[in-house]
Amino acid sequence: MESGLLKKMLRDMLLARAFEERAAQEYAQGNIAGFLHLYPGEEAVGVGVLHAAEPADYVVSTYREHVHALVRGVPARMVMAELFGRKTGCSGGLGGSMHLFDRERRFMGGYAIVGETFPIAIGIGYAIAMRELPEAVICFFGDGAVNQGTFHESLNMAALWKLPVLFVCENNHYQIGTEIHRHSAVAEVYKRACGYRIPARRVNGMDVLAVHRATEEALAQIRAGNGPQFIECETYRFRGHSMADPGSYRPKVELQAYESTEDPVKIAIAETVTAYPTAEQIAAVGSDNIASLTGSLRSGGHFPPEHLDAMQAEIAAEVEAAVHFASESPEPTLADAQAALDCNRQGEVLV
Amino acid sequence: MAEQVFYWQALNRALDAEMAVDDSVVVLGEDVGLYGGSYRVTEGLHAKYGEWRLRDMPISEGSFTGLGVGAAMVGLRPVVEIMTINFALLALDAIINMAAKIPFMSGGQFSMPLVVRMPGGVAKQLAAQHSQRLEQTLMNVPGLRIAVPATPQDAYWQLRQAINSDEPIVLLEHELLYFSKGELDESRQAPPMHRAQVCRQGGDLTIVTYSRMCDLALQAATQLAETGIEAEVIDLRSLRPIDWDSCVVSLEKTHRLLIVEEDSGFSGAGAEIAAGLAERCFLIMDAPPRRVAGRELPIAYNAALEAASIPRVTDVVSAAQQLCNP
Ligand SMILES: Cc1ncc(C[n+]2csc(CCOP(=O)(O)OP(=O)(O)O)c2C)c(N)n1
Ligand SMILES: [Mg+2]
Numbered sequence: 001m002e003s004g005l006l007k008k009m010l011r012d013m014l015l016a017r018a019f020e021e022r023a024a025q026e027y028a029q030g031n032i033a034g035f036l037h038l039y040p041g042e043e044a045v046g047v048g049v050l051h052a053a054e055p056a057d058y059v060v061s062t063y064r065e066h067v068h069a070l071v072r073g074v075p076a077r078m079v080m081a082e083l084f085g086r087k088t089g090c091s092g093g094l095g096g097s098m099h100l101f102d103r104e105r106r107f108m109g110g111y112a113i114v115g116e117t118f119p120i121a122i123g124i125g126y127a128i129a130m131r132e133l134p135e136a137v138i139c140f141f142g143d144g145a146v147n148q149g150t151f152h153e154s155l156n157m158a159a160l161w162k163l164p165v166l167f168v169c170e171n172n173h174y175q176i177g178t179e180i181h182r183h184s185a186v187a188e189v190y191k192r193a194c195g196y197r198i199p200a201r202r203v204n205g206m207d208v209l210a211v212h213r214a215t216e217e218a219l220a221q222i223r224a225g226n227g228p229q230f231i232e233c234e235t236y237r238f239r240g241h242s243m244a245d246p247g248s249y250r251p252k253v254e255l256q257a258y259e260s261t262e263d264p265v266k267i268a269i270a271e272t273v274t275a276y277p278t279a280e281q282i283a284a285v286g287s288d289n290i291a292s293l294t295g296s297l298r299s300g301g302h303f304p305p306e307h308l309d310a311m312q313a314e315i316a317a318e319v320e321a322a323v324h325f326a327s328e329s330p331e332p333t334l335a336d337a338q339a340a341l342d343c344n345r346q347g348e349v350l351v
Numbered sequence: 352m353a354e355q356v357f358y359w360q361a362l363n364r365a366l367d368a369e370m371a372v373d374d375s376v377v378v379l380g381e382d383v384g385l386y387g388g389s390y391r392v393t394e395g396l397h398a399k400y401g402e403w404r405l406r407d408m409p410i411s412e413g414s415f416t417g418l419g420v421g422a423a424m425v426g427l428r429p430v431v432e433i434m435t436i437n438f439a440l441l442a443l444d445a446i447i448n449m450a451a452k453i454p455f456m457s458g459g460q461f462s463m464p465l466v467v468r469m470p471g472g473v474a475k476q477l478a479a480q481h482s483q484r485l486e487q488t489l490m491n492v493p494g495l496r497i498a499v500p501a502t503p504q505d506a507y508w509q510l511r512q513a514i515n516s517d518e519p520i521v522l523l524e525h526e527l528l529y530f531s532k533g534e535l536d537e538s539r540q541a542p543p544m545h546r547a548q549v550c551r552q553g554g555d556l557t558i559v560t561y562s563r564m565c566d567l568a569l570q571a572a573t574q575l576a577e578t579g580i581e582a583e584v585i586d587l588r589s590l591r592p593i594d595w596d597s598c599v600v601s602l603e604k605t606h607r608l609l610i611v612e613e614d615s616g617f618s619g620a621g622a623e624i625a626a627g628l629a630e631r632c633f634l635i636m637d638a639p640p641r642r643v644a645g646r647e648l649p650i651a652y653n654a655a656l657e658a659a660s661i662p663r664v665t666d667v668v669s670a671a672q673q674l675c676n677p
Contacts, residue, residue: 034476034652085476085653096478096652112480113437114410147409148441175410177386183409249386334659337651 007303009051009208011311013043013290016067018319019076023066023083026323027243032083035112036097037064041238041258043290045170046071048211049138049231052219058106058128058137060121063098064170065110068140074102076318077325086329093332094340115148117141118167122154125163125228136164136222143189144175151192155228159196162227166218167193169232170205176241177249190232198230205233206262208290236262353536359529361503362392362468364537365510366430370400373428376514378405379415380432389434390470390529416442416467420449423465428514435526436471437483450519451494462517468510472563472613473650473661474526482650482657484614489521490591490623496520497590498544501565503533505548505588508541516544523590525563545589547597553581555675556607559598559624561587564611564662571667580675582609590620598624599631606637607674613661616644638677643670 020038027036039046042064050059050071061068069079074090082089083097090102098112108124111117121139128135145151146169158165169189173180180187193200199221203214211233218229236258240247247255356364370376378393384407387394397405408415412433419429433439439446446467454463473482489497496518500506506524513520542548550565551572560568565586572582583601587593602608608628610621625640646660 033654034478035481082652085651091652093653094479094651094656096476098478098480099652112478113441115441144410147411149411149413175381176389177382178407178409182385182407331655332651332653334656337648337656341648 005051007311009047009212010290010303011315012047012051012071013208014312015070015076015315015318016043016047017290018315019070019079019322020066022319022323023080024239024243026080026083031327032097033085034096034098035063036083036243037241038239038243039064039067039237041262042170042172042205042235043067044208044211045168045205045233045235046140048208049140049166049168049215049233052212052215053136053138054219056106056133056135057219058108058121058124058135059140060108060117060124060137061100061110061140062114062117062142062145063110063112064142065100065140066097069100069102069107069110072102072105072107074100074105074107076322078102080319080322081326081329084326084329085331086326087332087336088325088329092336092340094337114142114145115150117145118148118150118154121165121167122158122163125158125165126161128164129161134223136166136219138166138168140168140170142175143169143171143173143180144178144183145169146189146192147183152195155193155196155198155230158228159198162225164222165228166215166222167198167228167230168215169230170235171232172235172237174237174241174250176245188232190230193230198228199226200230200232202232202234205235352538353534355532356503356535357529358500358503358506358524358531358533359388359391359394361507361533361535362510362524363394363396364535365507365514366393366396367399368537369428369511369514370396370404373514374404375426376428376430377403377422378430378432379408379419380406381408381410381434383407383432388432390526392432392468392529412438412441413445416445417449419465419467420445420453420463423450423463423519424453424461428464428466430466430468430510430514433467433469435481436469436485436523437481439467439469439485440483442467443488446489446495446519446521447492451492454518455494463519464514464517465519466510466513466522467519468522468524470524470526470529472525472527473645473657476652476654476657477526477650478652479649484645486523486590486614487619489523490620494519495591496545497523499523499561499588499590501525501528501562501586501588503531503535504539507535507537509544509588512541512544523562527563531566545592545594547588547594548586549583549597549601550586551582551584553583554604555581556583556609556671557598557601557605558582558584558609558611558667558671559587559628560584560611561590561620562613564613567662567664568611568667570664571671574664574668575671578672580671582671587624593624593627595627595631598628602628602632603635606635608632608636608640609667609671609674610640610642610644611662611667612642612644614645615647616642617647619644638674641670641674643667
């Protein structure tokens with residue numbers, strides 16, 4: 001794999017982690033409110049998938065979408081400003097954390113009602129297919145979303161008309177407090193796609209390279225006109241479902257296992273201070289994503305530890321600047337809200 | 352004996368009481384079991400009654416509410432918890448087309464002892480898709496009953512009454528009420544389920560309201576009293592049916608009507624209240640009925656806009672003043 005791409009993916013993963021941890025702090029300080037769903041632990045999914053996509057592809061996401069927006073190129077300051085409810089946010093401060101939109105970057109929204117991403121995605125896919133464009137739609141959703149009727153209805157239509165949609169399940173094994181075996185009769189999510197004859201596979205969602213490779217292959221199939229594809233990424237969220245949820249329903253050992261041996265960022269940093277890791281250390285890291293990535297970067301000799309430090313510092317400054325920008329930004333007014341509601345009126349006389 | 356409890360605790364006790372005496376009462380909803388409910392309403396009940404009585408649901412609102420309807424047709428008494436009213440939009444077919452119509456369409460063959468509980472309303476910066484109030488949608492459905500408890504005591508009474516009724520009933524709760532405290536006396540005799548309650552007496556105007564807005568109206572009434580205006584505050588406790596008689600008795604005394612609702616005013620609950628009372632009291636009213644309602648805007652995430660989108664105490668106070676001193 002090309003080292004430039006690897007570095008970019010590592011950078012986005014580190015940015016993702018730093019951004020989300022900072023958002024948690026800002027929430028604790030009262031600068032962000034409402035439901036705040038964070039992404040730590042799942043970075044390899046969003047980063048791997050979106051780095052395989054083209055700028056002309058569309059992205060439809062859920063309420064856990066900050067990182068998807070960041071990787072898509074929405075500036076961190078605009079995402080942070082939205083979390084702060086400011087006018088300079090990517091949705092003008094009207095949408096908030098769960099409703100990031102950026103039309104220019106084809107980021108078609110974060111949706112907070114579980115199961116809404118499917119019909120939106122196939123609608124966009126329908127338009128692309130009808131116009132015979134070489135574009136695709138990436139549709140994100142969680143493991144809990146596959147029991148919503150829209151999942152089945154939309155997969156059927158996508159397959160029926162060979163719509164250019166890549167369905168990406170971020171399987172973190174929980175629907176808030178309900179573990180997957182207690183909410184799904186078939187816990188291997190990718191198998192659900194068989195009922196609609198949509199090619200599907202499961203990948204290790206902690207491994208950004210595996211996710212990237214699978215996405216590249218799937219998108220190639222879609223662009224060849226073969227219709228929808230389905231990827232299930234197995235992952236884990238380190239935090240509760242949202243900031244309102246302590247996540248205490250999860251077995252301690254389960255969380256500890258992921259946090260101690262698979263926390264990508266902690267390991268990456270620890271490795272950086274102690275020069276190059278030994279082969280045993282790398283092996284012990286297991287399937288951890290950021291760490292295994294830094295491991296492969298280094299074993300390839302592309303990425304000396306000083307560069308990682310510089311990258312981390314740059315990211316810290318970027319996040320700091322984003323918070324500064326957000327807190328200095330003005331709030332939207334009632335007139336702004338009214339203008340957003342009437343944005344399609346175009347001066348038409350109604351009565 | 353009266354004690355101070357949270358609203359969620361009152362609901363919890365009502366469920367416990369009914370589940371203990373009738374094993375056909377089952378609770379269905381997302382995270383109602385092991386997790387104990389998003390707002391703690393089912394806390395401790397899973398351990399006590401087991402998974403057949405409290406079932407954690409997949410995210411399938413349309414079908415699990417419909418499951419409640421089917422189960423009710425054969426004698427279970429399901430209490431469906433929809434995590435928040437926003438997701439009830441996906442269950443409207445089950446509630447409106449199935450639950451409300453099956454007893455009628457079958458020529459009266461089936462009872463429908465179904466309760467659908469859900470919190471609605473504007474909470475704290477949950478943004479447009481999570482800040483809905485759908486009372487207008489549900490009020491327009493013959494065959495449905497809708498209770499809107501504003502206090503722990505009413506939450507307790509009305510949930511128990513709803514479970515015991517053979518008609519489909521929606522309990523509209525409010526996200527901001529779950530952690531409010533109030534008196535609960537489990538031994539007190541309940542009034543009829545849909546009777547309104549005069550929460551404060553006054554002779555100058557009648558404020559008709561429900562759910563969380565009761566508290567707002569009472570605060571406004573206190574401020575109004577300082578300016579010499581005595582407001583009578585009526586908590587409707589129910590949106591279908593509406594206890595017109597209690598409102599008429601009050602209007603015969605005050606001759607002025609102010610309606611306070613959190614939802615957007617257009618075609619909302621307040622419109623029905625105004626029309627119903629105008630029909631009954633037109634000739635004794637000293638002024639046209641007036642509504643204080645939410646703005647005609649989806650709810651913005653931004654805190655200041657959110658606050659400006661729903662009635663505030665000052666809005667109620669100034670509307671009352673204008674009504675009394677035109
Ligand atoms: C239709 C609907 N029902 C319920 C909810 C409440 N809710 C929000 S997120 C969630 C769990 C979703 O789990 P999953 O799809 O696995 O996504 P994750 O949060 O794990 O990323 C639930 C039940 C909702 N937002 N929409
Ligand atoms: Mg999940």
